[in-house]
Amino acid sequence: MAENCFYCGNDLHQQDMVHFVSFFRENNEQEHPLCDECYSEWLEGMKG
Numbered sequence: 001m002a003e004n005c006f007y008c009g010n011d012l013h014q015q016d017m018v019h020f021v022s023f024f025r026e027n028n029e030q031e032h033p034l035c036d037e038c039y040s041e042w043l044e045g046m047k048g
Helices: 036-047
Strands: 018-025 028-035
Touching (some): 028 036
16 A cells, blocks of 8 residues: 655655654644655745
8 A cells, every 4th residue: 555645645655864853632642644845845834
């Protein structure tokens, strides 16, 4: 089973870097994989 980026859906097996980000919803922590590009965008969004 191929793993895909949580945001863009790209195949992560063809990516150089995979980042796992924790999201909290209703006191549950869930980790989702992000490709390098989406992770960079996510970090920028966290900066505000």
